[in-house]
Amino acid sequence: MSNTAITVTLDRERPADVRPHLIELERVTGTGVGQLLRRVIAGDFHANDLSETVRLALIGGGASPAEAATLARVYIAERPLTEGHGLATEILLAAWNGTKPAPAAAEPPSDYDAGEVILDDTSPNPMRVENDGSLTPVGSLTPAGAAIFEARRQQRAGIENADRARRDAVNAAWLADNEAE
Known part of the structure; x- marks a missing residue:
């Protein structure tokens, strides 16, 4: 390709x-x-x-x-x-x-579950955590998607605005579930 x-x-x-x-x-x-x-x-x-x-x-x-x-x-x-x-x-x-070859498999932090979509620090694009722990690119972020992933990252980092980050993460999960239908 x-x-x-x-x-x-x-x-x-x-x-x-x-x-x-x-x-x-x-x-x-x-x-x-x-x-x-x-x-x-x-x-x-x-x-x-x-x-x-x-x-x-x-x-x-x-x-x-x-x-x-x-x-x-x-x-x-x-x-x-x-x-x-x-x-x-x-x-x-x-x-x-353009596209980049998938990055070498990296072991995600232990607080990520298989199937979860995350923003890895090595890539500006979202990555899906696979069952074997490797990360697979899932496409480019929209501005709304970037905001949701940043909120999740802030939540994990313990930033003061955790309540907002949790709300955004819940919204993102709801959107993901509804887009999958």
């Missing part, structure tokens, strides 16, 4: 890379990639922005155009907008920032 490719989960895990198709993405969405990224992150996107981003990323990852169109229709266009929004954002951020 290139340094802008990611793995997305639709019907199964699939490689996705929109970088080779940015000119086509600009053509079909009617805007430049920078504006498209800002539009998607801000939530001011057109529905077509999401499905076309995913469709072209799947083609960039090796899917046939027909298969990519079907997957984008079934998993983006016909699903709640929040699902396509998160995926399109992740794809566009990978094209913008």
